[in-house]
Amino acid sequence: MTKLFQHSAKNPFHISVGAVLVNGDGKILVHTFSANKVPSNLIHNLGGMETVSILMRESLENGETLEGALARGLQEEFGMEGAIKKYLGSEQHFLETPGGNFEKTTIYFEVELTHIGERPSDDAEGHSTLDWVEPSVLIERMEDQGRRTDRKDLDESKIIKAYVANR
Numbered sequence: 001m002t003k004l005f006q007h008s009a010k011n012p013f014h015i016s017v018g019a020v021l022v023n024g025d026g027k028i029l030v031h032t033f034s035a036n037k038v039p040s041n042l043i044h045n046l047g048g049m050e051t052v053s054i055l056m057r058e059s060l061e062n063g064e065t066l067e068g069a070l071a072r073g074l075q076e077e078f079g080m081e082g083a084i085k086k087y088l089g090s091e092q093h094f095l096e097t098p099g100g101n102f103e104k105t106t107i108y109f110e111v112e113l114t115h116i117g118e119r120p121s122d123d124a125e126g127h128s129t130l131d132w133v134e135p136s137v138l139i140e141r142m143e144d145q146g147r148r149t150d151r152k153d154l155d156e157s158k159i160i161k162a163y164v165a166n167r
Contacts, residue, residue: 003061003062013103013104013105014059014103014104014105015059015060015104015105015106015107016057016058016059016060016069016104016105016106016107017057017058017060017066017069017070017073017106017107017108017109018055018056018057018058018106018107018108018109018156018159019055019056019057019070019073019074019082019108019109019111020055020088020108020109020110020111020159020160020163021055021056021074021078021080021082021111021113022110022111022112022113022163023113023132024113025132026134026135026167027132027133027134027135028055028132028133028134028135028138028160028163029056029078029080029113029130029131029132029133030053030054030055030130030131030133030138031053031054031055031056031077031125031128031129031130032051032052032053032128032129032130032131033046033051033052033053033054033127033128033129034050034051034129035049035050035051037127037128038127039127047145047148047149047150047151047154048148048149048150049145049148049149049154052145052154053131053133053138053141053142053145054154054156055108055156055159056073056074056077056078056125057073057106058070058072058073058076058077066107066109067084070084070109070111074111075117075120076120076123076125077119077123077125078119078130079116079117079118079119079120080113080115080116080117081113081114081115081117082111082112082113082114082115083111083112083114084109084110084111085109085110085111085112086109086110086166087107087108087109088108088109088110088159088162088163088166089108089158089159089162090105090106090107090108091105091106091108091153091156091158091159092104092105092106093151093152093153095151095153104153106153108156108159108162110163110166135160135163135164136164138157138160139157139160139161139164142154142155142156142157142160143155143157
């Protein structure tokens with residue numbers, strides 16, 4: 001079956017859904033990846049930096065709704081569940097990767113944490129540390145990431161700012 005939403009040599013486009021997962025204290029959950037813990041085939045995802053913090057992003061699969069992909073991503077990447085509160089915006093970037101160059105669109109939602117479960121150990125994002133971060137700190141961290149790399153998808157501060165503005 002063709003993967004309609006995931007990039008390939010014949011399909012230079014990719015669609016993902018992202019979550020600003022918020023706990024009761026108003027902190028946001030992010031992946032923090034470190035170069036010394038990431039497998040060599042994924043090191044390009046760090047954009048040349050030693051550490052990178054990103055929101056949950058999950059690729060859509062054929063026939064899957066945005067809500068379904070978001071729920072699956074929360075479970076697979078964090079071992080958590082949440083309730084979608086509102087749409088926060090989208091980002092579109094052109095990425096150059098060893099697997100090919102493509103346009104990536106990510107659609108983001110604010111998600112309220114409803115359940116903490118077990119984080120699966122077999123997911124690619126399982127190489128990250130999970131950190132609850134204050135929105136203001138996260139904005140600064142992501143803006144800094146954007147200044148230090150050509151991978152502009154590593155600066156999700158626009159989405160965090162939308163969350164803060166719409167609380």
